[in-house]
Amino acid sequence: MIRKRRLSDLIESSLEEIEKEMEQAIQEIREWRPMWNASKGTLEPLTQIEDTGDKIIITTDLPYVKKENIDLKVCDNSLEIDATLEQCVKYEDWVNVSEECEFKSFYKDIKLSEKIIPEETNAKFTNGILTVELVKRKGKRRIKVD
Amino acid sequence: MSTKGFSIVEETSIPSIKQCLIGMPDTGLTGMIAISHIIQSLDLKEIGHFESELLPPVIVIHKGEPKRPVRIFGNENLVAITSETPLNSASMYPLAESMIKWLNEKKIELLITVSGLATQNRMEIQNPVVYGVSTSIDKEQIFNKAGIRLLKEGFMVGPNALILKECMAKNLKNIVLLAQSHYQYPDPGAAAAAIYSLNKLLDISVDVQKLLSQAEEIRLKTRELMQRTNKSLQGMEKSQELELPAMYG
Numbered sequence: 001m002i003r004k005r006r007l008s009d010l011i012e013s014s015l016e017e018i019e020k021e022m023e024q025a026i027q028e029i030r031e032w033r034p035m036w037n038a039s040k041g042t043l044e045p046l047t048q049i050e051d052t053g054d055k056i057i058i059t060t061d062l063p064y065v066k067k068e069n070i071d072l073k074v075c076d077n078s079l080e081i082d083a084t085l086e087q088c089v090k091y092e093d094w095v096n097v098s099e100e101c102e103f104k105s106f107y108k109d110i111k112l113s114e115k116i117i118p119e120e121t122n123a124k125f126t127n128g129i130l131t132v133e134l135v136k137r138k139g140k141r142r143i144k145v146d
Numbered sequence: 147m148s149t150k151g152f153s154i155v156e157e158t159s160i161p162s163i164k165q166c167l168i169g170m171p172d173t174g175l176t177g178m179i180a181i182s183h184i185i186q187s188l189d190l191k192e193i194g195h196f197e198s199e200l201l202p203p204v205i206v207i208h209k210g211e212p213k214r215p216v217r218i219f220g221n222e223n224l225v226a227i228t229s230e231t232p233l234n235s236a237s238m239y240p241l242a243e244s245m246i247k248w249l250n251e252k253k254i255e256l257l258i259t260v261s262g263l264a265t266q267n268r269m270e271i272q273n274p275v276v277y278g279v280s281t282s283i284d285k286e287q288i289f290n291k292a293g294i295r296l297l298k299e300g301f302m303v304g305p306n307a308l309i310l311k312e313c314m315a316k317n318l319k320n321i322v323l324l325a326q327s328h329y330q331y332p333d334p335g336a337a338a339a340a341i342y343s344l345n346k347l348l349d350i351s352v353d354v355q356k357l358l359s360q361a362e363e364i365r366l367k368t369r370e371l372m373q374r375t376n377k378s379l380q381g382m383e384k385s386q387e388l389e390l391p392a393m394y395g
Binding site for chain 2: 035043044045046048061064089126127129131
């Protein structure tokens with residue numbers, strides 16, 4: 001059976017779609033920020049965060065970085081990565097910054113969604129990819145069911 | 147030529163095309179990095195571009211010259227198509243359709259799309275394996291000669307899947323090369339592995355040493371494009387490629 005849609009329904013659904021698209025656009029504007037900080041000379045690395053249940057595994061792509069130049073700081077709800085580049089990266093014809101720009105390191109401060117045990121953190125650096133394994137704090141208590 | 151919102155502008159007209167390579171921003175930017183390196187190495191000249199309202203409102207500026215983001219390079223023997231901006235899912239169907247219609251009109255003999263195959267332990271792999279999917283009936287023979295492994299089970303999502311579907315519908319010979327790659331990090335090593343296979347498949351000799359020596363610079367300078375591509379891939383449920391295939395027929 002073909003049902004005719006009322007004009008008011010059509011307007012309503014179109015408005016909903018427009019509203020949804022606008023929300024997405026606003027969200028993108030809110031989330032967007034450059035992956036560099038010219039005044040500090042830092043670049044933001046690409047990072048992936050995986051929750052495996054009992055652990056949070058964070059991998060980071062760090063080109064131009066040697067293992068000994070990676071500085072990691074961890075506390076119960078954040079991980080800070082500071083990695084000095086082997087050579088400074090210069091952008092000479094870049095108009096987004098007023099002067100010649102030079103980047104010296106990668107920097108990222110990652111806020112964790114759950115509390116972890118800093119002392120149990122493991123990190124390894126393989127072929128330019130840093131992998132940090134953070135063990136979640138077990139805050140749950142087993143309850144006996146009567 | 148114009149199809150459903152897409153038009154192909156030939157700045158240098160070519161009557162026919164023997165072989166065509168396509169590398170779009172996708173998993174690990176593998177295809178895009180590989181095809182860009184081939185364009186540079188073989189000094190393929192720009193011969194045209196794609197125009198559409200469905201493409202992002204972007205102009206790329208290189209050495210002071212404004213350029214369209216989706217461009218065509220090459221000559222009658224070998225054409226290469228690449229994009230410098232990620233494509234959204236709305237533009238992909240009409241783009242694949244117009245691309246294949248145009249290539250069909252040019253009597254294309256072989257179309258090769260290049261991409262990455264997301265591999266979990268990629269950072270521990272020194273020599274990425276290149277897998278292949280093809281519409282050709284003699285694919286196993288072709289792959290064996292070029293050291294390519296036949297992809298037996300899995301999913302393909304994104305531009306390569308649509309191009310393959312269009313080739314199946316038009317009965318065109320399409321090979322999809324998928325090099326083991328990082329999922330969300332730019333992967334010049336995977337691009338180099340794909341080029342090794344292309345050298346054997348097409349009997350060309352593209353040197354990958356320069357690409358490998360620039361690997362760190364490419365990884366650093368394509369971070370933002372990778373980030374944007376990752377967002378666009380999320381929109382087309384690219385993660386389905388990581389799912390275990392159902393064990394039916």
